[in-house]
Amino acid sequence: MKNTALIVGATGVVGQACLRHFASLPGWNAIGVARRAIATPPGAQALQLDLQDAAACAAALGSRDDITHVVYAAVYEQPGGLVGGWRDQEQMRTNLTMLRNVVEPLDRAGGALRHVTIMQGGKAYGVHIHPEIAVPARERWPRDAHENFYWLQEDFLRERQARSGAWHFTIMRPRIVFGDAMGSHMNPIPALGVYAWLRHEQGLPLAYPGGPARVNQAIDADLIAQACAWAAQSPNARNETFNLDNGDVFVWQNVWPAIADALGMRVGPAEPRSLGTLLPTQQAAWERIVDKYGLAAPRDLAAFIGQGAAYADFQMNHGKAGPLPPVIMSSVKIRQAGFAACMDTEDMFRKWFGQLQQRRLLPRADEARAR
Numbered sequence: 001m002k003n004t005a006l007i008v009g010a011t012g013v014v015g016q017a018c019l020r021h022f023a024s025l026p027g028w029n030a031i032g033v034a035r036r037a038i039a040t041p042p043g044a045q046a047l048q049l050d051l052q053d054a055a056a057c058a059a060a061l062g063s064r065d066d067i068t069h070v071v072y073a074a075v076y077e078q079p080g081g082l083v084g085g086w087r088d089q090e091q092m093r094t095n096l097t098m099l100r101n102v103v104e105p106l107d108r109a110g111g112a113l114r115h116v117t118i119m120q121g122g123k124a125y126g127v128h129i130h131p132e133i134a135v136p137a138r139e140r141w142p143r144d145a146h147e148n149f150y151w152l153q154e155d156f157l158r159e160r161q162a163r164s165g166a167w168h169f170t171i172m173r174p175r176i177v178f179g180d181a182m183g184s185h186m187n188p189i190p191a192l193g194v195y196a197w198l199r200h201e202q203g204l205p206l207a208y209p210g211g212p213a214r215v216n217q218a219i220d221a222d223l224i225a226q227a228c229a230w231a232a233q234s235p236n237a238r239n240e241t242f243n244l245d246n247g248d249v250f251v252w253q254n255v256w257p258a259i260a261d262a263l264g265m266r267v268g269p270a271e272p273r274s275l276g277t278l279l280p281t282q283q284a285a286w287e288r289i290v291d292k293y294g295l296a297a298p299r300d301l302a303a304f305i306g307q308g309a310a311y312a313d314f315q316m317n318h319g320k321a322g323p324l325p326p327v328i329m330s331s332v333k334i335r336q337a338g339f340a341a342c343m344d345t346e347d348m349f350r351k352w353f354g355q356l357q358q359r360r361l362l363p364r365a366d367e368a369r370a371r
Helices: 012-022 052-063 091-108 149-164 189-200 219-232 250-264 274-279 284-294 301-305 308-316 332-337 345-358 365-370
Strands: 003-008 028-034 044-048 069-072 113-117 166-175 176-178 217-220 240-242
Touching: 003 012, 003 091, 003 284, 012 028, 012 044, 044 113, 044 166, 052 091, 069 091, 069 274, 091 113, 091 149, 113 149, 113 345, 149 166, 166 219, 166 274, 176 189, 176 219, 176 345, 176 365, 189 219, 189 250, 189 284, 189 308, 189 345, 217 219, 217 345, 219 240, 240 332, 250 345, 284 365
Parallel strands: 003 028, 003 069, 028 044, 069 113, 113 166, 166 240, 176 217
Antiparallel strands: none
């Protein structure tokens, strides 16, 4: 029998990459789950489901005897309050409920479930609330003393798995995630692409809009997908937590010339400004870009970038005063456990902007240089 991976949150930046990857693997079936319609890659299936609806989840999953693995990449973010919502009690409870509504129908006598992977991230170490964290952050540290839906989901998963004993879990903690998903709340790539082309159409260079420099880490969404496929079958990943990154570090100001080059633009002097404030006012300008270049991107700007502009502000340190301490998480543990894939972060930026251009979601670099 084939393994069957249920990829939950399949329209998000991580879930979309995981659905593509598992669907490409021999010996695997892949089913994408999301509330929105899913554009399935070759070999994948789609299941449209509201994870907050317990009855609907039970009806859709409770009788399935083929689902062996779950990659849970769904997250509920309050509209318009991305960073502030990370400490909201209702948001925390909603994220717990969504995970329960997936796992409980599958964790039953006679079920096929063997492994569940969930996502955490740098917020596990309090990067969103502490001005500084020790470097490098390690998985073996005691739990950071702050409220977080990560802990609610993790405690539920540990308690459920201990009672069942029939399956295992893995917790991934990726750093800043980059991919090609549209409408994602935590993918800066589409928002940065829109910002660049707004500047281009005004005849302006690509000015860095963020705050002071900070040494940080990134993770390519496709690397996360590869890590999830490894964890699904490696005994070394059972009931373990792993930090995950590309394998290098980066500073936004240092990779900005590569981003500009990938988008066909020249770099200008820094101009600090909030993309979360700017981009929502540019609907008409974006429509003109879509029409002028015959793009396949949504004319609705919010449908293209989600809350990615506000997320970019947070990651690029908008409004902060420097110097800022580095945010580094050790990825030694996962490498020692057997997953050693890595990627140059500058190459990652070129890859994802190139993907958006290839799919006609952004104009091509040669179009920028020609006009």
